Amino acid sequence: MVRVSFEEMKTEITRVLIKNGFTEEKAKKSATLFATASLDGVYSHGLNRVPRLVEYINQGWVDVHGEPTLIDSNGLIERYDGNFGPGDLNATYCMDRAMELAKDNLLGMVTINQTSHWMRGGNYGWQAADAGYIGICWTNTESSMPAWGAMDAKLGNNPLVLAVPNKDNSIVLDMAMSQFSYGKLQTTRLNEGKLPIDGGFNEQGELTRNPEEIEQSRRILPMGYWKGSGMALLLDLIATLLSQGNSTTALDQMKPETHVSGYGVSQVFIAMNPNALSGEAFTKEVVENTIAHFKQARPSEDSSDISYPGENTRKRREENLEKGIPVDTAIWEQVLQL
Amino acid sequence: MVRVSFEEMKTEITRVLIKNGFTEEKAKKSATLFATASLDGVYSHGLNRVPRLVEYINQGWVDVHGEPTLIDSNGLIERYDGNFGPGDLNATYCMDRAMELAKDNLLGMVTINQTSHWMRGGNYGWQAADAGYIGICWTNTESSMPAWGAMDAKLGNNPLVLAVPNKDNSIVLDMAMSQFSYGKLQTTRLNEGKLPIDGGFNEQGELTRNPEEIEQSRRILPMGYWKGSGMALLLDLIATLLSQGNSTTALDQMKPETHVSGYGVSQVFIAMNPNALSGEAFTKEVVENTIAHFKQARPSEDSSDISYPGENTRKRREENLEKGIPVDTAIWEQVLQL
Numbered sequence: 001m002v003r004v005s006f007e008e009m010k011t012e013i014t015r016v017l018i019k020n021g022f023t024e025e026k027a028k029k030s031a032t033l034f035a036t037a038s039l040d041g042v043y044s045h046g047l048n049r050v051p052r053l054v055e056y057i058n059q060g061w062v063d064v065h066g067e068p069t070l071i072d073s074n075g076l077i078e079r080y081d082g083n084f085g086p087g088d089l090n091a092t093y094c095m096d097r098a099m100e101l102a103k104d105n106l107l108g109m110v111t112i113n114q115t116s117h118w119m120r121g122g123n124y125g126w127q128a129a130d131a132g133y134i135g136i137c138w139t140n141t142e143s144s145m146p147a148w149g150a151m152d153a154k155l156g157n158n159p160l161v162l163a164v165p166n167k168d169n170s171i172v173l174d175m176a177m178s179q180f181s182y183g184k185l186q187t188t189r190l191n192e193g194k195l196p197i198d199g200g201f202n203e204q205g206e207l208t209r210n211p212e213e214i215e216q217s218r219r220i221l222p223m224g225y226w227k228g229s230g231m232a233l234l235l236d237l238i239a240t241l242l243s244q245g246n247s248t249t250a251l252d253q254m255k256p257e258t259h260v261s262g263y264g265v266s267q268v269f270i271a272m273n274p275n276a277l278s279g280e281a282f283t284k285e286v287v288e289n290t291i292a293h294f295k296q297a298r299p300s301e302d303s304s305d306i307s308y309p310g311e312n313t314r315k316r317r318e319e320n321l322e323k324g325i326p327v328d329t330a331i332w333e334q335v336l337q338l
Numbered sequence: 339m340v341r342v343s344f345e346e347m348k349t350e351i352t353r354v355l356i357k358n359g360f361t362e363e364k365a366k367k368s369a370t371l372f373a374t375a376s377l378d379g380v381y382s383h384g385l386n387r388v389p390r391l392v393e394y395i396n397q398g399w400v401d402v403h404g405e406p407t408l409i410d411s412n413g414l415i416e417r418y419d420g421n422f423g424p425g426d427l428n429a430t431y432c433m434d435r436a437m438e439l440a441k442d443n444l445l446g447m448v449t450i451n452q453t454s455h456w457m458r459g460g461n462y463g464w465q466a467a468d469a470g471y472i473g474i475c476w477t478n479t480e481s482s483m484p485a486w487g488a489m490d491a492k493l494g495n496n497p498l499v500l501a502v503p504n505k506d507n508s509i510v511l512d513m514a515m516s517q518f519s520y521g522k523l524q525t526t527r528l529n530e531g532k533l534p535i536d537g538g539f540n541e542q543g544e545l546t547r548n549p550e551e552i553e554q555s556r557r558i559l560p561m562g563y564w565k566g567s568g569m570a571l572l573l574d575l576i577a578t579l580l581s582q583g584n585s586t587t588a589l590d591q592m593k594p595e596t597h598v599s600g601y602g603v604s605q606v607f608i609a610m611n612p613n614a615l616s617g618e619a620f621t622k623e624v625v626e627n628t629i630a631h632f633k634q635a636r637p638s639e640d641s642s643d644i645s646y647p648g649e650n651t652r653k654r655r656e657e658n659l660e661k662g663i664p665v666d667t668a669i670w671e672q673v674l675q676l
Contacts, residue, residue, distance in 0.1 A: 076414060077444050079615075106415050107447060134576055147632060149641035154632050162572040164579065171575065173568040197545075197563060205639035207535075219638075224561030225535060230511040230647040233632065234500040237509065238472055240624050241502065241612040247624050249631035274579040277417075286578050286585050293587035294485060294492050294571065300557075301543035303487035309568040 002332055003324030004047075009035040013050055016338045020057050021064040026089055033088045037120035038325045041316035042174075044183035045120035048331050052261075053086075054338055061263050062086055062116045068093050071244075076105050079243060082115025087262055091118040091269070095127050095135060098271035102133060106276055110269045113245025117141075117262025122174030122313070125163030128271050129170035129310075132280075135163040136270040140236040141262065142251040145178050145220050148229035151205075153218060155232040156248040157181075158239075163310075165274070166287040173309035177232035179223045185211035239266040340670055341662030342385075347373040351388055354676045358395050359402040364427060371426045375458035376663045379654035380512075382521035383458035386669050390599075391424075392676055399601050400424055400454045406431050409582075414443050417581060420453025425600055429456040429607070433465050433473060436609035440471060444614055448607045451583025455479075455600025460512030460651070463501030466609050467508035467648075470618075473501040474608040478574040479600060480589040483516050483558050486567035489543075491556060493570040494586040495519075496577075501648075503612070504625040511647035515570035517561045523549035577604040 004012075013031035018024060038046030056062040066085025070078060078097055082090045094110040101108025118124070118139055128135025141156035155177070163172040180199045188195055189211040198207040200214035200221045207221070214220055222228030240247040245266030246254075254264065274283045297306055320326070342350075351369035356362060376384030394400040404423025408416060416435055420428045432448040439446025456462070456477055466473025479494035493515070501510040518537045526533055527549040536545040538552035538559045545559070552558055560566030578585040583604030584592075592602065612621045635644055658664070 074444055106412055107445075109445060134579065136576075146635060146638070147644050149638055150635035150644045151638045152635035154635045162569065162576070164572060164575045171572060173572050175562075175565050175568065179562060179565070201638070223563075223565045224513075224517060227513050227517070227561045227566075230513065231500070233628070233646055234502060234509060234511050237502045237625060237628060238474075238500070238610075240628075241472065241616065241621055242610065244616040244620060247628050249628045252631065272576075272580065278579060278582040282582060283579055287575060290571070290575060290578075290585050290587045293590065294488075297484060297488035297490035297492045300484070300487055300489045300539070306485050306488045308571055 001326050002329050004327050004332060005324050006035055006039050006321055009038060009047060009325055009327075012335060013047065016050060016054065016335060019338070020054055022086075026064075026086070029092065030086055030088050033092065033119065033123050035325075036123060038327070039317050039320050040120075040122070040313045041320070042120045042122065043327075044181065047325075047327060047335060049119060050335055051331070051338065056116075056260065059260075061258060061260050066090075068112060068115075076101060076107070077109045077111070080110065080112040082112045084114060084116055084264065087116035087118040087265075088123070090115045091124050091137070091267065092127060094267065094269040095124045095137065095271065098269040099128060099131055099133050102271040102273045107270065107272045109242075111239070111243035111245075111267065112269075113243040113266045114264050115267060117265070118267065120174070121159045121161045122172055124269065125161040125172040125174055126170070129163040129165040129172055132165045132273070132275055134165065134272040134274055135161065137161045137268060138235050138239060139265050139267040140239045140246075140248050140251070141265055142259065143248050144182075145222055145229075145232065147233070148222055148226040151219065154248075154252075155222070155229065156236050156251075158232045158235040158248075160231075160235060164287060166284060169287060169291060171287065171308050171310050172313065175223070177222055177228045177235070178220045179228070180220065182215070182220070185215050185220075189215065239268050242268055339664050340667050342665050342670060343662050344373055344377050344659055347376060347385060347663055347665075350673060351385065354388060354392065354673060357676070358392055360424075364402075364424070367430065368424055368426055371430065371457065371461050373663075374461060376665070377655050377658050378458075378460070378651045379658070380458045380460065381664075382519065385663075385665060385673060387457060388673055389669070389676065394454070394598065397598075399596060399598050404428075406450060406453075414439060414445070415447045415449070418448065418450040420450045422452060422454055422602065425454035425456040425603075426461070428453045429462050429475070429605065430465060432605065432607040433462045433475065433609065436607040437466060437469055437471050440609040440611045445608065445610045447580075449577070449581035449583075449605065450607075451581040451604045452602050453605060455603070456605065458512070459497045459499045460510055462607065463499040463510040463512055464508070467501040467503040467510055470503045470611070470613055472503065472610040472612055473499065475499045475606060476573050476577060477603050477605040478577045478584075478586050478589070479603055480597065481586050482520075483560055483567075483570065485571070486560055486564040489557065492586075492590075493560070493567065494574050494589075496570045496573040496586075498569075498573060502625060504622060507625060507629060509625065509646050509648050510651065513561070515560055515566045515573070516558045517566070518558065520553070520558070523553050523558075527553065577606050580606055
């Protein structure tokens with residue numbers, strides 16, 4: 001493990017993206033999003049993901065020149081074609097547009113189809129919250145998770161992001177519909193650990209905390225069992241219908257050579273302006289009182305503190321800004337060679 | 339157990355509500371909502387809940403004359419004061435208004451504050467789906483669930499409803515943020531059963547499937563552990579900010595004599611018109627292809643079929659329409675006496 005400063009990481013990723021056809025402006029934007037994911041501790045969708053993006057560009061699965069083009073609009077809802085452009089830039093654009101629409105209408109909604117993997121979804125929640133907006137966004141994905149009661153993966157992992165702004169205490173939830181990600185299974189296995197709770201089924205159909213068994217069976221568990229399973233289905237359908245894009249089913253049925261992570265997915269971005277609705281003082285009071293109330297609970301036996309979504313992100317951000325971002329040495333070497 | 343026809347149940351509940359001050363029109367509407375919940379198998383929030391509603395009316399916690407009054411509107415978002423009216427009628431009104439707004443704008447949003455328990459949330463999802471709309475709604479509640487990592491309940495159970503229309507195959511998810519409801523714990527205990535998976539912690543802080551232990555500790559588990567915990571917090575904040583209503587914190591801090599289930603809660607109703615966006619044929623194709631794909635998975639070892647949200651509801655509805663709705667004899671007697 002090495003520690004790399006936020007600035008150095010941005011510079012290095014910017015260089016790689018320019019070398020792979022990005023304009024300087026887009027390279028800087030995308031590099032900032034990748035580096036921010038790592039800064040915030042979401043290593044799997046930060047720097048670690050850059051080599052795969054380069055591969056996708058080389059294979060023609062991501063078009064570095066692709067940009068969202070407006071399909072239709074009613075002044076409140078805008079619908080875009082993502083043209084297989086970089087998913088992080090497309091998503092940032094969409095949340096910006098949703099906030100712009102919300103300026104006039106209190107609420108704005110943007111949908112996009114034919115886009116690419118948005119990398120770390122939380123970025124777009126922070127984007128909204130940092131600008132003072134409530135942000136809600138989600139994406140569908142190709143299938144990666146069995147429904148509750150099923151052996152075969154026919155559901156996307158369809159992450160959902162919910163964000164509420166509050167100056168230095170924004171609350172941002174970024175969650176996939178599986179209890180754990182495959183990235184978490186991998187790192188747990190590499191550390192020879194067990195999951196803290198059941199994460200899926202083994203080949204015998206028994207719930208297990210052993211990450212390797214789940215990697216083998218590919219039977220990862222939806223969060224909340226039937227609940228995450230149902231939610232994944234509904235989020236997919238709503239994103240598909242609103243964007244007139246590909247459903248998880250359509251993604252699964254694509255020709256094999258483009259059946260890759262995030263290719264052609266559908267997304268929804270909603271922004272709402274709580275301060276325009278009820279004033280900044282009310283927002284601040286509600287959020288602060290809620291956090292204070294939430295924190296009054298006694299910690300349970302195994303926990304030392306009770307944290308709200310985004311709280312530990314911010315702590316990690318501060319720590320990584322100060323000490324540098326921890327990076328797997330081999331991955332850093334790989335990125336330097338790209 | 340006795341079986342009562344849907345019509346008889348409606349008639350009986352209508353009688354009780356009129357006797358308790360409802361107009362005939364409102365009594366019929368509310369009775370239909372209660373009876374539909376029972377018809378669909380959500381017994382805890384159907385007939386079984388009627389005695390408690392009568393108690394709440396008698397205590398002054400629900401105002402039978404209360405109706406939503408418009409606070410402000412921008413033509414797209416309407417915000418109402420619920421005036422402590424019957425929560426089911428208030429919620430039905432709000433979803434109707436959201437659909438009306440969505441007729442012109444593709445999307446409509448209605449929020450309400452100072453309302454009462456909406457009883458079965460799924461009703462408002464079916465209401466939207468049956469009318470051809472995507473429906474999204476949620477409510478906050480007084481706290482009833484500890485956050486992940488906490489011993490004391492500082493989070494509401496904040497149920498979320500997601501609905502996608504498709505003629506006879508609408509997909510409707512109605513889920514609380516806890517893995518199980520206290521109603522489910524009670525019925526499991528009365529049947530001397532165990533929960534199929536962990537439902538909470540016992541007094542020793544160990545995860546348990548024993549419903550009685552959870553009823554004693556009051557440490558019910560959020561669905562997806564930290565995920566449902568985070569989501570409950572965000573849904574509460576968003577509903578509070580958009581409605582300018584009471585947060586879970588504010589509800590918890592009410593004077594003890596009105597600190598009762600659902601008193602003064604905040605709710606959000608969103609309706610979107612997928613057919614106006616992309617045509618009825620596209621909606622139908624997406625939903626039917628998705629269901630077909632979903633059903634292609636092999637059932638897992640312990641399951642005989644794989645069902646989507648709303649599928650079993652519809653089956654139960656048909657069965658109960660045909661055979662009559664199963665009702666606990668003592669509760670039926672109690673309602674007859676009201």
